[in-house]
Amino acid sequence: MKLAETGRFLKNFGFSRNTLVVTDKNAGRLYAGTVLKSLRRAGFNPSAVTLEPGEKHKNISSVAKIYGSAVKAGLDRKSAIIALGGGVVGDLAGFAAATFMRGVPFVQLPTTLLAMVDSSVGGKTGFDLKEGKNLAGAFCQPKAVLIDLSTLKTLPARHVANGMAEVIKYGVIMDAEFFDYLEKKAGEGWDLEKIVFRSLELKASVVEKDEFEEKGLREILNFGHTFGHACETLSGYGPVLHGEAVAAGMAAAAGLSVKLGRMTAGESARLKNLLKKAGLPAEFKKKFKPSEILKVMLRDKKTRNGRLRLVLPSRIGKAEVVSGVPEKIIREVL
Amino acid sequence: MKLAETGRFLKNFGFSRNTLVVTDKNAGRLYAGTVLKSLRRAGFNPSAVTLEPGEKHKNISSVAKIYGSAVKAGLDRKSAIIALGGGVVGDLAGFAAATFMRGVPFVQLPTTLLAMVDSSVGGKTGFDLKEGKNLAGAFCQPKAVLIDLSTLKTLPARHVANGMAEVIKYGVIMDAEFFDYLEKKAGEGWDLEKIVFRSLELKASVVEKDEFEEKGLREILNFGHTFGHACETLSGYGPVLHGEAVAAGMAAAAGLSVKLGRMTAGESARLKNLLKKAGLPAEFKKKFKPSEILKVMLRDKKTRNGRLRLVLPSRIGKAEVVSGVPEKIIREVL
Numbered sequence: 208m209k210l211a212e213t214g215r216f217l218k219n220f221g222f223s224r225n226t227l228v229v230t231d232k233n234a235g236r237l238y239a240g241t242v243l244k245s246l247r248r249a250g251f252n253p254s255a256v257t258l259e260p261g262e263k264h265k266n267i268s269s270v271a272k273i274y275g276s277a278v279k280a281g282l283d284r285k286s287a288i289i290a291l292g293g294g295v296v297g298d299l300a301g302f303a304a305a306t307f308m309r310g311v312p313f314v315q316l317p318t319t320l321l322a323m324v325d326s327s328v329g330g331k332t333g334f335d336l337k338e339g340k341n342l343a344g345a346f347c348q349p350k351a352v353l354i355d356l357s358t359l360k361t362l363p364a365r366h367v368a369n370g371m372a373e374v375i376k377y378g379v380i381m382d383a384e385f386f387d388y389l390e391k392k393a394g395e396g397w398d399l400e401k402i403v404f405r406s407l408e409l410k411a412s413v414v415e416k417d418e419f420e421e422k423g424l425r426e427i428l429n430f431g432h433t434f435g436h437a438c439e440t441l442s443g444y445g446p447v448l449h450g451e452a453v454a455a456g457m458a459a460a461a462g463l464s465v466k467l468g469r470m471t472a473g474e475s476a477r478l479k480n481l482l483k484k485a486g487l488p489a490e491f492k493k494k495f496k497p498s499e500i501l502k503v504m505l506r507d508k509k510t511r512n513g514r515l516r517l518v519l520p521s522r523i524g525k526a527e528v529v530s531g532v533p534e535k536i537i538r539e540v541l
Numbered sequence: 542m543k544l545a546e547t548g549r550f551l552k553n554f555g556f557s558r559n560t561l562v563v564t565d566k567n568a569g570r571l572y573a574g575t576v577l578k579s580l581r582r583a584g585f586n587p588s589a590v591t592l593e594p595g596e597k598h599k600n601i602s603s604v605a606k607i608y609g610s611a612v613k614a615g616l617d618r619k620s621a622i623i624a625l626g627g628g629v630v631g632d633l634a635g636f637a638a639a640t641f642m643r644g645v646p647f648v649q650l651p652t653t654l655l656a657m658v659d660s661s662v663g664g665k666t667g668f669d670l671k672e673g674k675n676l677a678g679a680f681c682q683p684k685a686v687l688i689d690l691s692t693l694k695t696l697p698a699r700h701v702a703n704g705m706a707e708v709i710k711y712g713v714i715m716d717a718e719f720f721d722y723l724e725k726k727a728g729e730g731w732d733l734e735k736i737v738f739r740s741l742e743l744k745a746s747v748v749e750k751d752e753f754e755e756k757g758l759r760e761i762l763n764f765g766h767t768f769g770h771a772c773e774t775l776s777g778y779g780p781v782l783h784g785e786a787v788a789a790g791m792a793a794a795a796g797l798s799v800k801l802g803r804m805t806a807g808e809s810a811r812l813k814n815l816l817k818k819a820g821l822p823a824e825f826k827k828k829f830k831p832s833e834i835l836k837v838m839l840r841d842k843k844t845r846n847g848r849l850r851l852v853l854p855s856r857i858g859k860a861e862v863v864s865g866v867p868e869k870i871i872r873e874v875l
Contacts, residue, residue, distance in 0.1 A: 223846045225847075267605055275672075278840060281847070283842075283845055284843075284844075305679065306640070306678060307676065308678075309680055310753075336608055336612060339612065342641065343640050343642075343643075344640060344643040345643055508618050508642045508643070509618075510617045510618075511619060512617065
């Protein structure tokens with residue numbers, strides 16, 4: 208699918224004419240022209256709002272900016288809000304779509320590997336509070352996700368690695384064969400089409416069984432995220448990319464698993480090696496105090512009555528949610 | 542049900558210990574002590590956040606304030622957010638409950654007639670943008686609604702009238718017999734217990750058939766609200782109470798219905814008389830330009846592709862959604 212076909216594709220969804228494209232300066236500069244032209248040609252009356260790029264701007268002010276643009280664009284309840292960009296743009300636009308007029312249709316045009324393999328599917332949207340990442344949000348399934356793989360050609364290497372963290376995660380928590388495949392390919396260059404496709408299959412298979420994260424199934428997708436989110440929050444959002452934080456978080460969770468006797472040191476080493484080969488951190492940075500990290504981790508959405516719950520791998524290809532790990536042991540790992 | 546029984550009642554819902562009571566200065570001063578004590582006695586660890594009262598504060602800043610308090614209170618995903626107060630408190634607390642951690646349980650303790658008969662049931666939550674009322678929001682059904690009728694004893698007459706506007710609305714759109722009953726009672730003093738009970742029955746019967754307002758059924762509850770919301774928005778939220786604006790809006794919609802030959806002048810006069818007897822305005826104030834009012838009305842959530850849709854009564858006891866009323870005729874009624 209090409210971005211230039213967006214309008215033709217969306218014509219059949221019954222959306223209202225007025226529509227709003229939400230993008231950021233990076234994606235907007237490269238692709239907004241193509242998308243807007245395509246929408247106009249298909250009979251839509253599109254407006255656009257361009258956000259500042261980066262996690263630092265994934266906050267309530269950006270949401271308010273989208274609301275204002277939605278009113279100016281004359282959206283009604285059948286008008287689509289279209290996210291064009293990476294995960295931050297998708298999360299913000301999705302939250303605005305979930306809540307503007309109590310819900311308008313939402314479409315995702317992900318242009319980064321991270322957004323393609325992770326945030327564009329599953330329906331999690333939201334924004335960060337200064338106290339913690341993604342602490343406000345809504346579930347909002349997109350009506351359509353259009354993936355134009357050619358946008359990955361312009362993606363800097365650091366951002367390819369950023370997406371690969373989530374890809375490797377799928378291997379660890381649920382698909383040993385996929386992990387083997389990634390180990391083989393590491394270094395010789397990724398086949399991103401194949402990787403995107405398999406990642407989406409894996410994620411969708413979990414999400415469709417537990418869309419609203421009520422059954423404990425979907426939580427395994429959070430592997431590396433409890434540690435990772437704390438790292439992002441303490442860094443002030445931005446300097447550490449999401450995938451980098453998740454990579455360090457997966458390494459920490461695997462280390463904890465080994466310490467608890469739940470996983471062998473060999474399996475943990477395989478994970479760390481693959482992370483390094485993918486250009487990702489394989490250990491948790493020591494710049495924050497363990498007690499500070501723990502405090503932020505306790506605000507995690509999986510916590511219940513003050514008891515932290517963590518996703519821990521038992522081997523490559525399998526992970527589960529574990530509660531009641533003594534804080535002392537977590538502190539040692541950190 | 543008494544507010545002092547809140548804790549005992551909520552004990553059986555499986556909520557986490559930490560819980561947050563959202564109130565405003567008016568309701569908080571009168572009832573927060575009772576509710577917090579009752580929660581503590583039942584084993585909860587409650588915190589409270591007190592908002593400024595009034596529609597003027599039903600905005601994104603108040604939502605952000607609740608998020609901050611929710612983090613401080615140590616809420617987790619099974620912790621309830623409890624609204625104690627009128628419609629504004631309920632709408633804000635409900636939106637925060639719908640979106641904090643992508644959704645935590647929500648409980649309503651309405652203390653005004655308006656909140657009891659209207660906003661506390663149905664699951665509509667949200668806040669105002671400067672461009673229009675309730676333009677951001679979410680559907681969020683409360684897990685429980687506890688109504689303590691004794692709170693109405695301290696309610697000023699103007700706020701009783703404020704709630705009666707929605708009560709009269711139910712009669713006009715769906716229950717001629719209830720309207721007759723209200724006509725008979727007007728002036729001799731309302732039996733509020735009976736009125737609250739019947740209003741809730743009527744509202745629930747509509748909402749359960751069309752919870753997310755997708756089938757065109759629930760929209761009739763919007764009778765008087767398209768005109769009314771425009772009046773509230775243009776007044777800058779606050780000086781005109783919601784029920785007062787809805788009353789004026791119902792009078793305008795009935796006038797329009799008569800002009801279009803959809804309803805007799807006699808039926809319209811019955812509505813206006815009852816509104817007056819209930820201490821409510823029975824005509825639309827002339828202080829705004831019709832073109833300005835129309836502009837705001839077009840941002841209504843029922844609008845589709847620039848076509849305004851209005852709820853118009855055909856007789857006492859029946860109303861329907863009508864689209865394509867010429868703007869010229871609306872302007873004449875205004």
